[in-house]
């Protein structure tokens with residue numbers, strides 16, 4: 001089915017629409033021409049529908065009657081929040097409320113791939129038995145505007161941006177938690193959003209797909225710290241607090257499958273994405289999640 005035919009009846013419901021990825025998808029849809037004629041897009045926050053409340057969830061699905069769901073809503077946090085509140089990190093699934101839509105795209109965390117693989121098996125079962133199509137999209141470490149910039153609970157880059165901003169303002173050294181040696185593949189949220197639109201329109205597999213920059217782009221966190229310092233023009237001392245956990249030393253993800261489909265997709269270079277995110281943070285400090 002081509003994109004134009006799909007557009008005739010696509011009503012897309014995005015849960016978690018107020019978060020890092022939801023806002024990025026909204027920007028691509030509303031400002032980069034990502035919305036095709038005839039499509040309806042709805043972005044929900046927990047205020048419009050708390051998905052742990054089944055009644056509310058049912059009402060929302062009845063109201064919008066989505067043909068496609070991009071399911072992003074979740075409790076999300078960086079390493080230190082995971083260590084502190086690990087048991088709270090349960091994926092919110094829409095359960096039987098989601099049987100109606102034609103497609104459901106669940107955004108999974110690479111760390112959770114082992115526990116959610118049960119869901120992937122279910123996805124195949126749902127398709128085989130009921131013709132319902134679910135797939136999981138697995139981005140690596142996402143960063144960008146509207147991230148959670150909280151020192152303790154945020155993702156590594158957003159928390160470091162906030163710390164660097166504060167250290168510059170207060171004239172203190174920048175305290176980086178951990179040794180800075182763990183290696184990560186970072187992906188800009190707008191790139192993930194553009195890839196999400198491609199997944200929605202073109203990716204017909206039930207099997208999950210990893211959305212990531214290449215393995216060769218994996219770099220030590222200390223390199224990213226330098227890029228953040230440059231972006232925020234921080235000239236002070238940088239201290240690595242090795243009493244804090246490093247987390248996994250590396251968790252390299254392969255984007256071979258993605259590249260097979262999209263050999264020419266251009267990822268935003270990390271230094272450019274960091275600069276854009278820092279600029280957004282500085283200009284939106286009052287509304288940013290800190």
Ligand SMILES: NC(=O)c1ccc[n+]([C@@H]2O[C@H](COP(=O)([O-])OP(=O)(O)OC[C@H]3O[C@@H](n4cnc5c(N)ncnc54)[C@H](OP(=O)(O)O)[C@@H]3O)[C@@H](O)[C@H]2O)c1
Nearest residue numbers: 016018019020021045046050051073074076107108109142
């Ligand atoms: N960021 C990453 O690096 C990354 C990597 C891989 C996978 N993922 C996955 O991608 C998804 C989105 O992540 P994100 O980084 O965009 O997270 P985020 O910025 O923290 O946004 C979370 C979203 O979930 C909503 N939400 C939370 N609890 C809810 C509830 N009970 N009912 C309805 N909505 C609720 C929040 O709404 P409010 O604003 O109203 O609280 C917010 O819109 C998550 O499933 C995450 O695990 C993220």
